Amino acid sequence: MSELRKNVAGRPAPTEANGKIQVPYCGFRKNEFGDLVSAHKPEGRRAAPRIRSCADYPLRGDKRVSDLRTALEKCGLKDGMTISTHHHFRNGDLVANAIFDAAADLGVKNLLWFPSASFPCHQNQLKHLESGVIHHIEGSMNGPLGDYCSRGKMRGLGVLRSHGGRYQAVQDGEVPIDIAVIASPTADPFGNANGVTGDSACGLLGFALADSQYAERVVVVTDNLVPFPCVPWQIQGNYVDFVVEMEQIGDPSKIISGTTQITKSPDRLLIADYVARFVREAGIMKDGFSFQAGAGGTALAFAIYLKEMMIEEGVKARFIRGGSTKYLVEMLEEGLTDYILDGQTFDLDGVRSMRENTNHVNTSPFTSYNYHGKGNFAGMVDAVVLGATEVDLDFGANVVTHSDGRLLHGIGGWQNCLFSNCTILAIPSFRDRIPVIVDRVTTLCGPGELIDVIVTERGIAINPRRQDLLNSVKGSGLPIRPIEEIKQEVERIVGGAPAQPSLADDPVAIIKWVDGTVIDTVFRVNT
Amino acid sequence: MSELRKNVAGRPAPTEANGKIQVPYCGFRKNEFGDLVSAHKPEGRRAAPRIRSCADYPLRGDKRVSDLRTALEKCGLKDGMTISTHHHFRNGDLVANAIFDAAADLGVKNLLWFPSASFPCHQNQLKHLESGVIHHIEGSMNGPLGDYCSRGKMRGLGVLRSHGGRYQAVQDGEVPIDIAVIASPTADPFGNANGVTGDSACGLLGFALADSQYAERVVVVTDNLVPFPCVPWQIQGNYVDFVVEMEQIGDPSKIISGTTQITKSPDRLLIADYVARFVREAGIMKDGFSFQAGAGGTALAFAIYLKEMMIEEGVKARFIRGGSTKYLVEMLEEGLTDYILDGQTFDLDGVRSMRENTNHVNTSPFTSYNYHGKGNFAGMVDAVVLGATEVDLDFGANVVTHSDGRLLHGIGGWQNCLFSNCTILAIPSFRDRIPVIVDRVTTLCGPGELIDVIVTERGIAINPRRQDLLNSVKGSGLPIRPIEEIKQEVERIVGGAPAQPSLADDPVAIIKWVDGTVIDTVFRVNT
16 A cells, blocks of 8 residues: 655655555765766666567568557557657647547557646547546646646546656656557658658657657557658657558647747846846856757747857857757857757747758757666756746745646656756746745755756845855846845735645655656645 | 587577577568568567666766776676677777777686677787687677687687677677677767767768667777767767777778779679669669669679669669668769668768768668567668578578688678568679589578579579569570579589588587577588
């Protein structure tokens, strides 16, 4: 029987989830190189799928079957299996719904859906959760599915992982995937596939990499079949069992935005300006440096401000980490960076650039984020700019729940990025009159040990652990303030600390740390 | 205790080799798609290296250590371990010798050297074989090391595998690699590496792919260190433990030829002409077709003749498989093929093209040849042109031993390529007055079931199993003759069948088939 115990961060962690033993989050240690690293030591060996033989596949490489249902039958779909999908189509995905509709038709029950993330377009799955076709979801639940989980309606516990944590869980055999279904904007009959061309072009398919490598059965679904070879083969057909053609696998207008939008809010623009100035004043912005920022309005504005400063000072980056947008592509094409190392493309310029620029490089959760590899790219990034729903006085932060306790967001690459040499949270000091800096975040997703700087429109708080950063910006004129002071000021404005969420005692989801340990638990919301 | 038993091809196969149980070659079956496939059914799961953690690697990605010896020590090198290397530097490799010199300095014994192939430049290893630093070699032994093995001097049995068979053996855990050392023309401190740039540029590093993925420890050695990221990362740093800089890792003049040479022999040119005409007359040369030919003089001449015919008839290939040369690159750049799918570059034009042309695509033994994957590329090639040292009346062929029994060549991708839709051996009918067509080949490397056509300067023999090919060239004017007739004619000319080699009863090496079974045994040569 599972019980809740406190982990070293003082957060409750169940000893078991969905029938699997859980290891509580262990905090940090210093390694032989002087780096702050996970204190958890993994044991055992990587997952090992069954050995296959070419003898069981068509010699001339044509793996097409008539439809998704047939593919699932040939994969041996049965009760209790795990089916995985990727989220490169974001809110425009048409495949994940079709899979579970087909599974329902086949009368199969108690499936574990293991998406790299789910979106509002997947609310179709609510009926399969209700009927028991889907037992539970492990993966980000953005919007309605998160709300459903928050209300305690899901049969199993939600398990949220970062992009890197998902790779780690598959690689380490924590989540054995029975059937991976990979929606592919372009594919050939052998199963080679990519995201750079076709009506549903999404740039790349990195979130499906682990699935292709480790799932027992792999189905590629496409609406743009080309003769062998499909080049580039971001997904290698040598891992693929069946290929299915569908009329339409995604809604292009929801997969990729035509253009990404910079914030117009004066407060957010001020935050972006502070972040860019901080990166310059702290001495991070120098020849050969690197940074990562998301595709949110504030992050885009930051990138534009930083770009201006780079031009002014004649500084060139070695690499910029995507999610890519028009603005990053411009920096590459104008020679302000040698490379974009990209994990997902957010707009049409990102997709085009990945197709055309050899220095716009396709990365994956394996290269970038997997904590159970021999290093990853995240620690090599000089500065990363991220968001958060809440942050506490210890610099610990939340990205998955709102202050009312509802689970409405996924982790994405957020946890993985915290290993950057300078992690900056760019956040408004309050939202809808609710302060963002709190005594204790509703859900701990990122430990304060790894979060270096909080930038709000009311000032910049530097983690006292980073005396080097405090020293570097002395005399810069930037509004450096203790985090407590910003918190107090906001509470004065909005009339006090936010109300505690009304939560029941029963867990509805767990939050994994990058190493597979449980960093926090999400509880049912009283409604 | 090992004993020799006859496999289904009537060839002796030991029940055990180097302490490991061996499965005898099982022949063929028809699969559900009507294809002739291996009758051997593999069991079990893929090899599973230990799970690693970023916690044990430098967070900022600098994995450099001072020298190869230090790297080997840090890898925990000890007696009896397996060290692997690749052969992309061919006869210009300087790294493999340095590894075993360092191992000798460290006083380590009984190592298994597991190269993807060895060359005359590696005769330095003879002293380590003599002293016991190296226990035995598994991998192709071209020249002096093969001769050493043939004379029964190696402590263990040689094990020869095709490129695909080597990937299969690593993937399936038959050969657990303790330490892979990957000589890399360009690399970054994180261990990302490629072969397209640098003084030792060799094009690609595909032969080291399995080693990087499955070895417990991986060392990248380079003489061209670049700042992170090394793009493209043909070898992913996330698999790499240590990076070593060396003054020089290869001799460029021996890694890559400046230009590849077409044969000038009238007989060989005639063979090339017959092969090209056969490919055209059999209806293989049509829009969207594919072919593979090596870099030998006859194969190059064939490619040039075929190119002329393609231009004449306005035919374009979908893809050409490399080993790439200037001649294939010209076909790509002149629009005669959509793609080159390349496993190794043989000349400077091949290297340049792989660097510059996005449609000159890097492949690996995994994508192209691994028989224990979900299909591979070999079966999708319409025609392949190969060589052989001997061929028998059943169309079985030998590529590793000479008619005197000496083991002087590796298998390369030869066995893997036999799965092409039309396998053509282009061979002179005799060499040094020794007939090439024999009653029974000295060593069986490729079963006659997969060999479709023998082209000699005295005529073309089509395997009677391929009635479709016999029909397709009827009335073509090509000199189609029964294989027996060509054999008799040659024996009349040279004065009879070749003498049987003088061999002892003790095995010195085994030949693996693509599925890991033992297809034949090589015996000690009496000297």
